Amino acid sequence: MQRLDPVDVLIVGSGMGGAAFAWRLAQKTKGLRILCLERGGWADRAQFPLWRSDWQSAALGPWATSPNLRLAAGGNPQSADYPIDDGASPVKPLLWCGVGGSTINWNAHFPRLRPSDFRTRSLDGVGDDWPFGYDDLAPYYDLNDHMMGVSGLAGDPANPERPAREYPPLPLGRAGRRAGEVFNDLGWHWWPVDAAILTRPREGRGACTQCGPCQLGCIPCAKASTDVTYWPEAIAAGVELRTRSIVTQVVVEAGRATGVVYSGSDDREVFQPAAHVVVSANGIGTPRLLLASGLARGPDDPLGKNLMFHPVAYVRGIFADALDGPAGPVGCMLASHEFAETDRDRGFVRGVQFQVGRENGLLAQAARLSPNWGASAQAAVAAEFRHSLPFLIMTEDLPEAANRVRIGEKLAADGLPDVAIDYRVSRNTSAMLDFGIARAAEFFKAAGAVRTVEARLPPYTGWHLLGTARMGSDPATSVVDGRGRMHAAPNITICDGSVMPTVGCVNPTSTIGALALKFADALAQEIG
């Protein structure tokens, strides 16, 4: 096997974690050779479907958010997907494999964890405390916000104070106004979301046009993705990004990584020596690679375990009057944190977040009906399209060892072992879903909805792949320490959602970026 010239730091994966880490390390050090290996290629916005009249069917096929659905539709050349056996999970994982990772097809809701989310064991007797607290991460949240470009409003009483947002909030539209008024009538908290979406142009990026389906990729780059935020600056600072490079093994000798084996677009395997390895391949890809590299320290090692998703339910209210239809960023309008902190009288511990979002396109609305053909189905489409308001209940998942990522004995086409997930919804989470659905019913009653439609645990909602290489102070119960370093091999840093020991009830990407910046500072202090 060919042995390439060594590098100082090698990063696997170019998504939120890998990109932020690469940029920060390059900023804080001089003369280091930093290399990122990315299994996919650069996003080609000329090929994104939102230019085309078939964009709706693209979203159900080669541009679906699930890699399995994309592969079933013949694959998408822009995402170097691998199949995930998700038959033992009601929640199906969603991700993207290219430069930018899943920030290419995410919805860019950008909240932060709250202080209590870092202390669930101390405060509520569940989960585990993080090795550090909110205040330690806050400066990195601020920096990450600046790099990504965040619209929103400061002053939210449900969260610690934060600097003024650099861009004004996204429009709420008629639907959002209605929702805000109802929250006010109920006396429940709500706030326009922090969104990693520009509402005014910024150098090289346009402002949001409210075109709707962010998950199909943002052509004007209003939605932040790391291919247009961190990567241009990281590359200008000297980081090398090598695409179409699939890492199949982290090589470890005597408890330290010596480099990685990867195959490039010619399918030839090479050895890339590195003094330090950073793995940022998401909550499934990271444990897959590290388990395949023999980095589990026995059967009780938490590597691959404690998979968390934030299980959700949707309730859609149908209204007699017309709302906005599928206009505006689909996942970013407003959120309520009224029930985000623990109140044991509710029958569960920890909390739920509510998000009011925007409608899907006409085809998606028609296809999800049951039955979805015949006169009654078509009447239902007419009654719902531009007349419905989706209310999302997002629960805080808690770590359970049985929820996990595991690898098989056979190799997949990409040269790594087959990967599968086992996941079940806990009793606590189930109680949260019930609670949230009941609150949604109250909401829509107050809003004057004609009727509601409920979807408990819709499968294709596994955006957040978390917890599978948990961080902690005790090596016996954690995979990495508070600097992201593996207990099994301290010159390996893990830098993505897999390190989160608990996950709050909010979208995690802002936290993943902040963690990456913090971990990069720790490494820079040591080797810079």
Place this chain on the structure above:
Amino acid sequence: MHESLADALIPGGPLPNGVVAPAGSMTLVPARLAALLAMPEMAALAAELEYLGDIAGVERRQPKAFARLVAAALTAYYEAPQVLAAFGWPATPPHPGGYPLEPFDSTLLEPVRRREAFWRR
């Protein structure tokens, strides 16, 4: 047969909220169904659908193939410009035009701003 099948799946006509939708046969749905039912793996479904007697029964007996058929019909129908127009939505793709929305009105937040901070340390 494909026109009749298209209309059975998507009849069109006057619908709630004032929508008057084209029948399935007035769009590309029949052509899409014909192409799909000509595929070898769809032969059993095509044979059952030939007389259009009991479509719900066919769905029960061949759920996977029938779901594929309906998906093809819905796609051809709900992406058709005249259908989008009938449902009150522009036929042009979302980019580059986007859509106008009522701007954010911060006065709505006044009751929330009056609350004390309620997150836990």
